[in-house]
Amino acid sequence: MTSVAATAHGAHAHHDDRSFVQKYIFSTDHKIIGIQFLFVSLFFLLVGGLLAMQMRWQLGFPGKPMPGGGVLPETMAPGGVILPEYYIQLVTMHGTFMVFFAIMPLLVGVFANFLIPLKIGTHDMAFPRINMWSFWTFFIGGLVMLSSLFVPDGAARAGWTMYAPLSARHDYSGASLGQELWSVSIIFVGLSSILGSLNYITTIINNRAPGMTWFRMPLSVWSLFITAILGLLALPVLSGAAIMLLFDQIIGTHFFDPAAGGQALLWQHLFWFFGHPEVYILILPAMGMVSDIIANGSRKPIFGYHSMVFAIVAIAFLGWIVWGHHMFVSGMNPTLGSSFMVSTLVIAVPSAVKTFNWMGTMWRGNLRFHVPMLHAVAFVAMFVIGGLSGIFMAATPVDMFIHDTYFIVAHLHYVLFGGSLFALFGAITYWYPKMFGRMMSEPWGKVHFWLTFLFYNCTFFPMHITGMAGEMRRLYDPNQYTFLQPLQPIRVFISISAFLLFATQVIFFVNFWWSLWKGKQAPQNPWEDNGLEWSLPSPAPHGNWEKVPTVYRGPYEFSSPQSTEDYLPQYKKLPTDREPARAPVAGH
Amino acid sequence: MHWWLPPKASTFTGPIDGLFLAILIITGIAFVLVEVGLIWFIVQYRQRPGRKAFYTHGNTRAEVIWTAIPAVTMVALGLISNHYWVEIKGRNSIPANAYPIGVHAKQFEWQMTYPGADGKLGTGDDFTIRNQLHVPVGRPIVVQLSAEDVIHSFYVPQFRVRQDVVPGMDIKAWFQATVPGTYEIGCSQLCGLGHYRMRAQVFVHTQEDYDAWMKQAAQEASQ
Ligand code: HEM
Ligand SMILES: [Cu+2]
Ligand SMILES: [Cu+2]
Numbered sequence: 001m002t003s004v005a006a007t008a009h010g011a012h013a014h015h016d017d018r019s020f021v022q023k024y025i026f027s028t029d030h031k032i033i034g035i036q037f038l039f040v041s042l043f044f045l046l047v048g049g050l051l052a053m054q055m056r057w058q059l060g061f062p063g064k065p066m067p068g069g070g071v072l073p074e075t076m077a078p079g080g081v082i083l084p085e086y087y088i089q090l091v092t093m094h095g096t097f098m099v100f101f102a103i104m105p106l107l108v109g110v111f112a113n114f115l116i117p118l119k120i121g122t123h124d125m126a127f128p129r130i131n132m133w134s135f136w137t138f139f140i141g142g143l144v145m146l147s148s149l150f151v152p153d154g155a156a157r158a159g160w161t162m163y164a165p166l167s168a169r170h171d172y173s174g175a176s177l178g179q180e181l182w183s184v185s186i187i188f189v190g191l192s193s194i195l196g197s198l199n200y201i202t203t204i205i206n207n208r209a210p211g212m213t214w215f216r217m218p219l220s221v222w223s224l225f226i227t228a229i230l231g232l233l234a235l236p237v238l239s240g241a242a243i244m245l246l247f248d249q250i251i252g253t254h255f256f257d258p259a260a261g262g263q264a265l266l267w268q269h270l271f272w273f274f275g276h277p278e279v280y281i282l283i284l285p286a287m288g289m290v291s292d293i294i295a296n297g298s299r300k301p302i303f304g305y306h307s308m309v310f311a312i313v314a315i316a317f318l319g320w321i322v323w324g325h326h327m328f329v330s331g332m333n334p335t336l337g338s339s340f341m342v343s344t345l346v347i348a349v350p351s352a353v354k355t356f357n358w359m360g361t362m363w364r365g366n367l368r369f370h371v372p373m374l375h376a377v378a379f380v381a382m383f384v385i386g387g388l389s390g391i392f393m394a395a396t397p398v399d400m401f402i403h404d405t406y407f408i409v410a411h412l413h414y415v416l417f418g419g420s421l422f423a424l425f426g427a428i429t430y431w432y433p434k435m436f437g438r439m440m441s442e443p444w445g446k447v448h449f450w451l452t453f454l455f456y457n458c459t460f461f462p463m464h465i466t467g468m469a470g471e472m473r474r475l476y477d478p479n480q481y482t483f484l485q486p487l488q489p490i491r492v493f494i495s496i497s498a499f500l501l502f503a504t505q506v507i508f509f510v511n512f513w514w515s516l517w518k519g520k521q522a523p524q525n526p527w528e529d530n531g532l533e534w535s536l537p538s539p540a541p542h543g544n545w546e547k548v549p550t551v552y553r554g555p556y557e558f559s560s561p562q563s564t565e566d567y568l569p570q571y572k573k574l575p576t577d578r579e580p581a582r583a584p585v586a587g588h
Numbered sequence: 589m590h591w592w593l594p595p596k597a598s599t600f601t602g603p604i605d606g607l608f609l610a611i612l613i614i615t616g617i618a619f620v621l622v623e624v625g626l627i628w629f630i631v632q633y634r635q636r637p638g639r640k641a642f643y644t645h646g647n648t649r650a651e652v653i654w655t656a657i658p659a660v661t662m663v664a665l666g667l668i669s670n671h672y673w674v675e676i677k678g679r680n681s682i683p684a685n686a687y688p689i690g691v692h693a694k695q696f697e698w699q700m701t702y703p704g705a706d707g708k709l710g711t712g713d714d715f716t717i718r719n720q721l722h723v724p725v726g727r728p729i730v731v732q733l734s735a736e737d738v739i740h741s742f743y744v745p746q747f748r749v750r751q752d753v754v755p756g757m758d759i760k761a762w763f764q765a766t767v768p769g770t771y772e773i774g775c776s777q778l779c780g781l782g783h784y785r786m787r788a789q790v791f792v793h794t795q796e797d798y799d800a801w802m803k804q805a806a807q808e809a810s811q
Contacts (some may be wrong), residue, residue: 258756470745
């Protein structure tokens with residue numbers, strides 16, 4: 001067993017004479033940048049959660065003063081009672097923070113940065129300085145978005161999808177500066193993602209260790225690679241649209257304002273042309289990391305590795321031709337609706353393939369239920385529900401009825417919370433030792449997992465039912481409608497579950513912070529995994545390897561007959577292994 | 589409490605609810621298969637001392653099967669759905685004899701324009717009423733949707749009908765009510781701070797009642 005408990009960066013022979021600022025603030029080290037993304041986006045996850053709690057208070061207990069709501073100004077919640085104009089800011093900013101500042105940076109900012117060089121065997125990213133800017137543009141974007149909550153007439157109010165012309169004209173939305181700050185912030189987010197994506201793509205193409213052929217790359221790296229391509233192509237469209245929106249807002253260009261010759265649907269086409277690839281940006285990295293964790297937890301090679309790769313590619317390709325499924329009843333030509341329906345239904349096929357292959361991986365395994373594995377299995381179980389509810393919405397006649405209801409809200413939370421966020425809890429726990437040199441607490445991790453799993457389902461499953469009953473999204477007070485009044489008990493149940501779900505996350509945050517100082521010292525390879533990152537001490541030192549390792553096999557050789565242990569690292573040379581054709585690159 | 593789709597009150601409810609049920613059955617089977625499979629594996633293959641996992645990289649036959657079955661199911665579902673989509677929303681779906689009513693949406697109300705005695709919109713006897721849609725039962729109705737300011741959405745859950753109302757576009761949507769009664773129209777597209785109270789009512793009358801209502805309403809409007 002190779003369990004070297006190396007603790008300090010000093011274990012590395014590189015002489016490290018960077019100042020504190022170079023090391024931890026304006027760092028160009030991919031691991032530090034990943035950790036910077038981690039802290040900042042966990043903070044935004046908390047912000048997004050706090051906004052959601054306020055929404056749930058209003059929906060569960062409409063018109064009642066919110067506990068602690070007294071601190072909010074008169075313009076938001078006089079006497080703690082949420083106003084309609086504040087409620088729609090909550091809806092808008094919850095979605096915006098969760099999508100752009102929590103899930104997306106957690107998946108891509110954190111794990112593309114942290115994992116790619118470690119998993120393909122290189123010293124750092126191809127463009128470390130661009131990488132640093134990718135973090136700082138994201139950070140500025142986040143500050144701008146956060147500041148919009150504090151401007152006089154409040155934050156943006158047109159939903160995270162920012163439909164024009166509501167978003168484009170201040171007399172329609174009732175907010176001015178807040179709307180503009182949203183656009184500015186999104187332009188920064190776009191820039192950040194474009195810079196990051198460029199870097200990930202270049203690094204993966206050029207900097208793989210000797211022997212790391214394309215089909216020896218872990219699925220996490222494959223999915224991050226494809227995600228980066230999606231990001232590079234999709235984010236410019238969003239940024240362009242946001243610039244047009246900003247022009248409409250500040251210099252009256254009226255691109256999206258029909259009252260002055262603009263077109264309302266133009267925004268939707270631009271937004272969803274970005275938006276659907278975006279939802280795959282929000283799930284593919286999760287799928288990749290879950291694949292790594294499930295193989296590890298099952299002690300078995302991934303079932304159908306090649307079809308897993310092709311499924312990722314197929315999803316990414318089809319992801320470009322389905323955006324119209326968000327617009328079936330928008331007034332778009334109904335014949336287009338037919339073709340978008342077909343492409344959307346087809347995209348369910350690679351999703352199904354991935355699900356069955358995960359199950360195939362677990363079949364006849366020797367399952368170890370460590371905390372990351374629990375989250376990974378929950379990912380599969382929950383993602384399936386979200387994928388299947390997607391089929392209802394893909395069928396155009398059914399979507400005519402459930403579009404813009406809570407059924408959609410249920411769907412997107414099953415894929416984004418049940419899917420992406422569960423994967424993230426698993427991934428953070430899994431790679432935490434390589435980041436910080438310590439383990440997170442296992443028992444508390446399990447408590448957090450089970451409570452989250454329970455309250456998560458209590459919160460989001462009933463939304464399918466209220467959606468089926470016709471409850472519209474983004475309503476400040478559904479009780480305005482007689483046919484929605486009988487659903488109030490369900491809304492109360494959802495709200496209480498949501499409060500408990502939020503409270504449960506305290507366990508995760510405390511475990512995360514406490515373990516930074518007090519966690520068990522991490523061995524080099526705590527999960528007995530095969531990836532290259534586990535050949536390094538924990539935490540991984542600056543520059544990673546003196547001399548990059550050579551790769552002799554794929555990443556999932558668990559329980560191989562070639563080895564007496566039930567794992568066989570990619571970097572371990574067996575007597576039968578030959579050196580790869582490419583000469584190893586010398587360390588610098 | 590309500591655990592199913594809203595009561596049925598238009599001709600669309602047949603195909604849409606049927607399709608919903610069909611998808612529920614298909615996805616229900618997939619759901620049970622996956623979840624039961626997962627639980628089975630979790631119990632059956634949990635780690636036990638002395639066991640080693642079965643070393644395999646996959647099975648092409650199994651993979652072909654579980655790619656082909658969903659693919660065929662999805663294509664079939666697409667074909668069936670499209671058949672109804674064309675009937676409901678297709679470009680030529682609006683029946684020629686549909687009775688026209690103008691629906692104009694603005695922050696945060698609905699204005700319904702009725703064709704008056706001649707049954708035609710855009711003539712001198714048209715009249716407008718706020719937040720009340722009166723329609724005869726058993727007859728196709730075409731609502732001609734227009735918006736004053738931002739995007740709204742015309743939604744009557746019991747009819748299963750929904751159509752966004754977009755400024756700068758004239759969009760027609762049709763439906764045929766089957767059960768006399770009172771229903772609600774909801775705005776289902778976030779349209780500003782009063783979105784939640786942008787509500788109107790639908791009154792479905794028998795043809796006689798409708799004619800009587802029309803006579804009286806036209807009279808009141810002309811005064
Ligand atoms: C089997 C795969 C999937 C199918 C067939 C599918 C289908 C759909 C459809 C048709 C809609 C539009 C519904 C409507 O607004 O009426 C939708 C909405 C949405 N989907 Fe999916 N989806 C799938 C997977 C995913 C995944 C993996 C994600 C993200 C991780 C995702 C995230 C979303 C989000 C965020 C929305 C709502 C956007 C909004 O209006 O705010 N979906 N999906
Ligand atoms: Cu989509
Ligand atoms: Cu409205």
